Amino acid sequence: MKYVNDKFYNFNPNIKEVIAKNIRKYRKNRNLTQEELALLAEISYDFMRRIETGKGQVGFSIQTLYKIAKVLEVSIDELMNEKNTEEVK
Numbered sequence: 329m330k331y332v333n334d335k336f337y338n339f340n341p342n343i344k345e346v347i348a349k350n351i352r353k354y355r356k357n358r359n360l361t362q363e364e365l366a367l368l369a370e371i372s373y374d375f376m377r378r379i380e381t382g383k384g385q386v387g388f389s390i391q392t393l394y395k396i397a398k399v400l401e402v403s404i405d406e407l408m409n410e411k412n413t414e415e416v417k
Contacts, residue, residue: 362377
């Protein structure tokens, strides 16, 4: 547990998994394939696939996360929110 300016911040060691699930959910809600999202976000399809599936050691920058969020028309906060990971039918 960490306090910054009287606010509690709890680091989630599985944040990449949370981000991956949220990207997948929002991508599907927009009826985009991984390849289409990658093209629109100007990143490689293989990199997009690795981000979303979490396979292998994948690291990505805040700039990459911003590009994906912009295409999906959501905020970075929404991609990082653990409460958003449930898929919408």
